[in-house]
Amino acid sequence: MSFVEPNKVLFKYRLDGIDQSWVEAGNRRTAFYSRLPAGTYRFRVIACNNDGVWNTEGATLSFTVAPFFWQTWWFIGACSLAASVAIAAFARHISRRRMQRKIERMERQHEIERERARIAQDIHDDLGASLSRIAMLSQPGRGALTEPAHTTAMLARIYNTARDLTRSLDEIVWAVDPKHDTLDSLVDYMGKYAHDFLITANVRCRLDLPIDVPPWPLTAEARHNLFLAFKEALNNAVRHSSCDEVRISLALHADSFELVVHDNGHGIEPASNEAPAPGGRIASGNGLQNMRKRIARIGGRFEISSQAGAGTTVSFTVITSRPRAGAAPGPRS
Structure with missing residues (x-):
C-alpha cells in the first residue's frame, strides 16, 4: 500500500489450477474468471509499491465453486441408472416383438394347416362319399338294364347325388375363398x-x-x-x-x-x-x-x-x- 503515489501500485494474481503463471493486472484491482468448474480453489495476489518493490508473500483467498445439480454424483448416477433401465427395457421390447412375430407366424401356419385339414376332411366326407355313391349306382347288374323303371330310378338317384355333390363343392369353394x-x-x-x-x-x-x-x-x-x-x-x-x-x-x-x-x-x-x-x-x-x-x-x-x-x-x-x-x-x- 502506498499513500504517496497509489496509482503506481501494481498487482499480479494467480488462481491455482487455472492460471499457469502470474497474471499481470497493472493497477487494476479486479480479476475476472468465467465458467469455473466446480471445485476448491486458492486465489493469490502480490503487489509492488511506487518504488517497484514486490511483496512476494501477498494475500491468499480460498473458495469453493458449488456444482450445478446435473454435475452432482447422485444426478450422474441416476442418469446412468435410467439409461441402463431404458436400454434394458428397449432390448426387452425388441425381444418381445420378435417373439410375438414368431408366435404370430406359428399361429398363421397352424391356422393354414388346420384349414387344409378341414378342407381335406370336407372333400373326403362330402365329395368322396358322393363320388363313391355315383360309382356304385352307375354299375347295376346286367338284369337291371332290362327294367326301365329300375333304370329310371337309378338315374334319378345319380342325378340327385350329382346335384348334392355340386352343391357341396360350391360350399367348399365358398368357405375357402378369403x-x-x-x-x-x-x-x-x-x-x-x-x-x-x-x-x-x-x-x-x-x-x-x-x-x-x-x-x-x-x-x-x-x-x-x-x-x-x-x-x-x-x-x-x-x-x-x-x-x-x-x-x-x-x-x-x-x-x-x-x-x-x-x-x-x-x-x-x-x-x-x-x-x-x-x-x-x-x-x-x-x-x-x-x-x-x-x-x-x-x-x-x-x-x-x-x-x-x-x-x-x-x-x-x-x-x-x-x-x-x-x-x-x-x-x-
Whole structure:
C-alpha cells in the first residue's frame, strides 16, 4: 500500500489450477474468471509499491465453486441408472416383438394347416362319399338294364347325388375363398342357400334381414362353423318339424350379431329321460349337440327353444371383432 503515489501500485494474481503463471493486472484491482468448474480453489495476489518493490508473500483467498445439480454424483448416477433401465427395457421390447412375430407366424401356419385339414376332411366326407355313391349306382347288374323303371330310378338317384355333390363343392369353394370373410357375404350366401333348399323341400322361406348388412370381418373357421350349424338347423326343420314355413332373421348388436331360425312345425318333444332347460330350451340329439359344439368352437352361444304345436326357434349368437357404430339398419324381407 502506498499513500504517496497509489496509482503506481501494481498487482499480479494467480488462481491455482487455472492460471499457469502470474497474471499481470497493472493497477487494476479486479480479476475476472468465467465458467469455473466446480471445485476448491486458492486465489493469490502480490503487489509492488511506487518504488517497484514486490511483496512476494501477498494475500491468499480460498473458495469453493458449488456444482450445478446435473454435475452432482447422485444426478450422474441416476442418469446412468435410467439409461441402463431404458436400454434394458428397449432390448426387452425388441425381444418381445420378435417373439410375438414368431408366435404370430406359428399361429398363421397352424391356422393354414388346420384349414387344409378341414378342407381335406370336407372333400373326403362330402365329395368322396358322393363320388363313391355315383360309382356304385352307375354299375347295376346286367338284369337291371332290362327294367326301365329300375333304370329310371337309378338315374334319378345319380342325378340327385350329382346335384348334392355340386352343391357341396360350391360350399367348399365358398368357405375357402378369403373375399367372403365378411358378415354381409355370409348372410347373402346363407339367404340364397336357405331359399333354394327350402323351395326344393316345398317349404316357404321368409327372410327377415337388415337392408344393409355391415362388412364385419369373420374368419374362415367362423364362417364355416356358423354355416354348417345353420345348414343343420334348416335340415332339422325340414326333416323333423313338418313345417310349411321357416323364418330366418338377423339382429345386429354393438359387439355381436344373432342369427335366428324359426319354423312353424309341431315342435320338439323332450325325451322322457331329459328335463327341459329353463325357458323351455332343450338340447337333445346329435344334431343339436353338433350345432352347439360348432358355435362354441368360434366363441359363440347356441340356444334352442320349442313348444309342442308352436314350432322351434334356434338362435346363434356370435361375437364380432369390429363393432358397428350407430344404430342397426332396418329389416328386409
